[in-house]
Amino acid sequence: MADISFRGVNKIYPNGFQAVHDLDLAIDDGEFLVMVGPSGCGKSTTLRMLAGLEAISRGDLLIAGERVNDLHPRTRNIAMVFQSYALYPHKTVQGNIEFPLRMAKIPTAEVKRRALKVARMLELEPLLERKPALLSGGQRQRVAMARALVRDPVAFLMDEPLSNLDAKLRVQMRAEIAALQRRTGTTTVYVTHDQVEAMTMGDRVAVFNNGRLQQVATPQELFERP
Ligand code: ADP
Ligand code: ADP
Numbered sequence: 001m002a003d004i005s006f007r008g009v010n011k012i013y014p015n016g017f018q019a020v021h022d023l024d025l026a027i028d029d030g031e032f033l034v035m036v037g038p039s040g041c042g043k044s045t046t047l048r049m050l051a052g053l054e055a056i057s058r059g060d061l062l063i064a065g066e067r068v069n070d071l072h073p074r075t076r077n078i079a080m081v082f083q084s085y086a087l088y089p090h091k092t093v094q095g096n097i098e099f100p101l102r103m104a105k106i107p108t109a110e111v112k113r114r115a116l117k118v119a120r121m122l123e124l125e126p127l128l129e130r131k132p133a134l135l136s137g138g139q140r141q142r143v144a145m146a147r148a149l150v151r152d153p154v155a156f157l158m159d160e161p162l163s164n165l166d167a168k169l170r171v172q173m174r175a176e177i178a179a180l181q182r183r184t185g186t187t188t189v190y191v192t193h194d195q196v197e198a199m200t201m202g203d204r205v206a207v208f209n210n211g212r213l214q215q216v217a218t219p220q221e222l223f224e225r226p
Contacts, residue, residue, distance in 0.1 A: 002154035003029045009059035019045040030185045036198035037208030043191045079153035083160045085144030087132040094128040097146045118150045155187045
């Protein structure tokens with residue numbers, strides 16, 4: 001169970017700028033939530049607070065019922081993929097996927113088993129011996145996702161993961177990510193400024209503007225009364 005709850009969360013940066021105002025938002029276990037809004041509206045800040053990369057100024061963040069405000073990013077077991085997903089260039093696809101488990105000192109046999117499972121899920125099995133330089137943009141993106149998911153994270157966060165891809169690949173990857181999320185059932189928060197992406201991918205869409213959550217609704221509800 002990994003439901004997520006923001007309760008009266010505020011973010012004020014050290015320079016005094018308030019990027020997030022009184023955020024109340026509950027994300028269900030297994031839900032695919034998309035955060036959408038124009039550049040600068042506080043989406044990344046919210047995601048970074050969830051990952052533990054940015055301190056919460058005021059309010060509470062709960063994961064699976066536990067207050068995590070002061071938990072170190074590593075102990076939260078939250079996986080994050082950014083638009084610039086740096087793969088290790090000298091490691092193979094397999095080496096990249098296995099890396100987080102090796103760092104966690106997991107026994108080799110289990111590392112292999114879990115890496116293979118997630119590689120199959122993302123259709124990367126034929127590419128396991130390749131180096132990142134020989135992969136397409138979409139394949140690299142899938143390796144980055146595999147590397148994030150292999151730890152069995154309590155939540156999977158993506159910040160504009162497709163913005164470096166061309167339009168055709170972006171459409172294909174949207175569908176792949178949505179299908180992957182349904183298969184794994186991992187609670188997922190996906191940030192985009194692209195309204196089409198928001199409307200086509202998530203179970204629910206959270207609309208941000210000027211650091212405030214304006215509404216949360218299913219794509220269907222937003223379509224019927226925007
Ligand atoms: P989005 O992801 O929606 O584009 P961000 O969360 O990145 O928005 O940024 C929200 C606002 O906070 C922006 O106005 C941005 O300039 C500001 N901001 C982001 N990081 C910092 C920081 N470290 N210090 C001060 N202001 C910041
Ligand atoms: P994004 O919108 O994807 O978060 P940005 O280009 O807005 O990316 O921000 C890149 C980095 O610069 C982030 O670490 C962010 O916190 C920081 N940043 C953004 N706006 C400001 C700002 N006004 N003052 C200080 N740092 C900022």
